[in-house]
Amino acid sequence: MATTQDLLPRESLLWIFAAQFVALLPQFTQLPLWVPLAWAFAVYWRLEVFRGRRDLPGRTLKLLVILLTMAGLAISYRRWFALEPMVALLTLSFTLKNLELVSRRDAFVSLLLAYFVAATLFVREQTIPYALYGLLSVVVITAALAAQLGSFSARPRRALGLSLRLLAQATPLMLLLFVVMPRLGPLWSVPQVTSAGRTGVSDSMAPGDFTRLSKSDKPALRISFDGPIPPPEQRYWRGLVYSEFDGRTWRQGVGVDPRNGGQVYWKSGERPLPQVGPRYRYQVIQEASRSPWLFALARPVSDSSGVGETLDDRLVKHSPVYSRFAYEVRSWPRGSRNMSASLSRAERNRNLQLPPSGNERTREWAESLGRRGLGAEEISARLLARYNREFTYTLSPPALGSDSVDEFLFGSQQGFCEHFAGSYVFAMRAAGVPARVVAGYQGGEWVSGERYLLVREYDAHAWAEIWLDGRGWQRVDPTAAVSPERVRDGLESAAGEEFMQDSLLPLHRVDILVKLRLQWDMINYRWHQTVVSFDSEKQRDTLQRLLGDISPLRMALLFAVPCALLFLGALLWIWCSGRARKLPAAERFYQKFCQRMARAGVVRRSGEAPRDYALRITREKPQLASLTQRVTSAFERAAYGGDAEAAKELRRLVKRHFGLLDLASVQVDKLKQAGR
Template sequence: MESAREWLPRESLVWIFAAQFVALLPQFTQLPLWIPFAWAFAVYWRLEVFRGRRDLPGRTLKLLVILLTTAGLSLSYRRWFALEPMVALLALSLTLKNLELVSRRDAFVSLLLAYFVAATLFVREQTIPYALYGLLCVVVITAALAAQSGGFSARPRRALGLSTRLLAQAAPLMLLLFVAMPRLGPLWSVPQDTAAGRTGVSDSMAPGDFTRLSKSDKPVLRIAFDGPIPPPEQRYWRGLVYSEFDGRTWRQGFAVDPRNGGRVYWKSGERPLPQVGPRYRYQVIQEPSRVPWLFALARPASDSAGVGATTDDRLVKRTPVFSRFAYDVRSWPRDSQGPPVPLSSAERRRNLQLPPSGNARTRAWVVRLRRQGLGASDISAQLLARFNREFTYTLSPPALGSDSVDAFLFDSRQGFCEHFAGSYVFAMRAAGVPARVVAGYQGGEWVSGEEYLLVREYDAHAWAEVWHQGRGWLRVDPTAAVAPERVRDGLESAAGAEFMQDALLPWHRVDIVMKLRLQWDRINYRWYQTVVSFDGDRQRDYLQRLLGEISPLRMALLLAVPTAVVLLGLLLWIWRGGQGGKLSPAERLYDKFCRRMARAGLVRGTGETPRDYARRIGEARPQLAALAQGVTDAFEGAAYGEDQAALSTLRRLLRWRLMLPGSIQRARDGQALTEQ
């Protein structure tokens, strides 16, 4: 047992708890609710120990706490080898360390854990606000380390000042390592413990799903083109294909979803591509979705690591998109390709599948058209013309019953994109034509200045693809038959007053706010391009531009020269400190006073005491006698008596009497120091 004099003082405990709170605060909204309460209780217990009201927990109690927390983690998470339970385990380690926080060694270990907890902040987000908050965490934790010396070092101003200076001195080395050191895989590539997507397009579609997405303006995709840009009516960003229908909900189905038997080409050579060059080349930056599917134009191909193409012209990632992900894409629109590969019998059956019963009125209507001798193209034209004449595009469609297609086509006749796409594909399948629903995003807002296309959640869209013999899969957008402005100008133009009407604050109607939000998105885009996506490939390109050639000698020089400059500056600073000694605040202020007096021709002699110097100033310049005496009295009180009031007086005298821009002027009665 350590003696009482080795225990942590109150100031050290306060700094440790402040550092823990700052590091844990962003995690409190993500962790199970019992973990923040456990941390608060551990802090309370340790403070009670400091007050002498309780004892530190013994071995038996510690073992019981460990068993309880382990059981809590097991009940809170479905699996252990995932990112969320690992972050929770780290937060619990920091929490339980408070129960044995006794010596400075314990404090050091606790603060090192706080650094790791603060680093987990970037697991979920790597945006500018999170980066600034992460910097705040580092400043506070480093200040807590500095405060462990006790006494004057524990004062907030002193500890924070020392922390800021240390981090400022480390910034050049940090920048050098960021540019030159080999890039490691990110922490957030570890599997996470949830399959819930952040973007709203999910692996199923039922009436009302896309209507919900129309109420969110969160960014989803940022797309920068290298060359031609597709016109608005061609900006269909495919993400999912729904082939299975149970009467109400569309799903990807077996052999379509890559997680359920769907084939994926992970290497570009495995999948035949057109001989002609791609029409569009672009890079997509996708926001976290926690699902593996990506978004691109029709017939895409990508050479980005971990990205593959499916047989139905989509892109997927090997692992879910847990953080912002950038991937390069080449696209060949179908009108630039040769004859398609014939549809296999399995694909035909899959894209003709309908439930055995339900939606009888739609089936009967299609049968009547077939008996009239109409073909697939005629039935499609009939349905689209009916949409155009009789139907309304709305963000607030009425609820539909169990036979949702019948209720939409013959009763409500009001709907959003999923209603039109789903009912169209159902009717075409009932007519014997292979068809499927495609979900993704359509359109986007062009951001000038940074030159990229910004796609938001309210751009979520569903459309149809129909198989034509000899031509392959052709896109048909039934929504365009009802509201062509939706495809041409975007959702806001098509929805009118309904657009974002449920928003708490209608920022989209305030022009200056929308401009500021767009400017903020530009800044975030540049941040991602410059910092977050600085991977091994970008690092190699940058070093080649900087060095001309990446060789061991040039890399050594890149690391050695800045390091030598920093070390030389540090040695010079130490040498100057050894020559002049470290001055206290009062000595620095008095030295400033002496330099000002020297400008007036009154140089302080070697070994001359402050009072002798003040007396000589008064004899040589009577008009400065009062000032010199006041400065001397304040200096002696601050330097020798550690009087804070005297230090404030000295600082005030020099600020107002000497620190303002002044000059030495020659007055009528002789040379004098004047202030302006």
């Protein structure tokens, strides 16, 4: 049972609610609507209790609230053991603590929970704005803790000042621990169940999918190279292979999708590598996509943990990419890798699959080319030549019906990359040539300041691959036959006025804004390289640069020396702050008055009250009687009554009459000299 002295005053409650609001605000946009409403209701109830209008809930009501909370979580989330329902549960526990917020002990427990809630901010994003907001949350929560020490500490300036000083003192230790503490798996690597949409290449492709991606300028990949950089026409970042077509939508299909029978090599060295070295070595930083697909050039191999290689030259992650993910890649040209001379029957049938009916006109045209005895390359050349003569590249193609390939090839003849790739593969299969659609990104903008390639969502692209006996799979990009500038110069050059025409703010048309955006992306890239991706390997390299060979003795010295310096610095700061403790303004100006009077010959005695001192000055220096009375009165009202106007008056009196006080001092000096 809390005593009267332990009960929370109004200032403490307001600080607690402010800390809760700051910690929970980013979560409110991600959690179900009823969760922030529950927090607001709990705060309202606790304020009503403080005003005496309601009582704290009893045991029965608390049990009912808990049951309702669990039911709400069960309805809002499909499974319990995932990250988002656990964050929601922590948030609700934090919220319901308000219903039993009585004593200072309850306040401390609630604020300690606030630190954990603030840490969940980084579950979804680890960008610089989120880091700054996390720092703000810690400042406010620490200030709320400081405010629990008493009414004087609850003043905003006092509480925030103490919070900032504490955090400043903790910063060196934080940096030390960041460098030397063993790296643990991040909280955001736990599976998430959210269905919130993220832009990105999907596991299926239908007409219009890539057109929608062309309207987004969000970053997708950042790629830095260790060695040569591929020319623009070779920058095909493959991520998915579509082998199954139902008449309108392309999908990966059985035996291709790793989630549906597709084989993945998870261990390095499971597939034989050529004797010649890789053509390209690079690191990819991929944005969150909520899917396991990774993007790389053809024939990739990665030694990064949790990354595997598929049979169709792709990289996949063991779990979906819920946050920025960095991985190392080596890529070989197709001719340098071991390839089978022919396709297996199952793989050939998979890459010749077509729906039993539909798009009859395209089937008949392609079959006629096959009956003439033309080879795969000749059929491909004729189809590409037709694209080049008759078709138009556009971001606003007309809608297509059920026979989408026929309508595109013999009707609209206007389309985006998915129209060209899908129709090309359909026609090649109809002609008896194994073919497949490949999806990913093409191109990228070179950022010279940090030397990396920036690939955005509007660089999403689809192309094709056909099988040539003795040569294996060969890339064919039908879009390049229609709009070669799309591959050479990027989407903005190919689309012209259509590029980002639906955007509310056409930032890509203002040069200064384009440069500022690139500068901001470079800052984010450096932030990720130095902070977010500081893993155990980078930690080991950093420690080796600092210590040379890592040994227990050197690690102990690395800990002991900074800790000793911090301890000595804290002692020095305490000693200096104790000596130079700042007096209130009223006492400082009264001391200046006493010092002037001492020079005038009237020294204040130890323990002498201000009023007694004033009477003595009046007797010994009658000419200063009026000034002394006014100074003493103003000091008493400012120091003992907290009168801010009296403090200002005291300051004016002492400063304005310094000349009179100095004159009295000079007269004393003359009398002393005359006495000599």
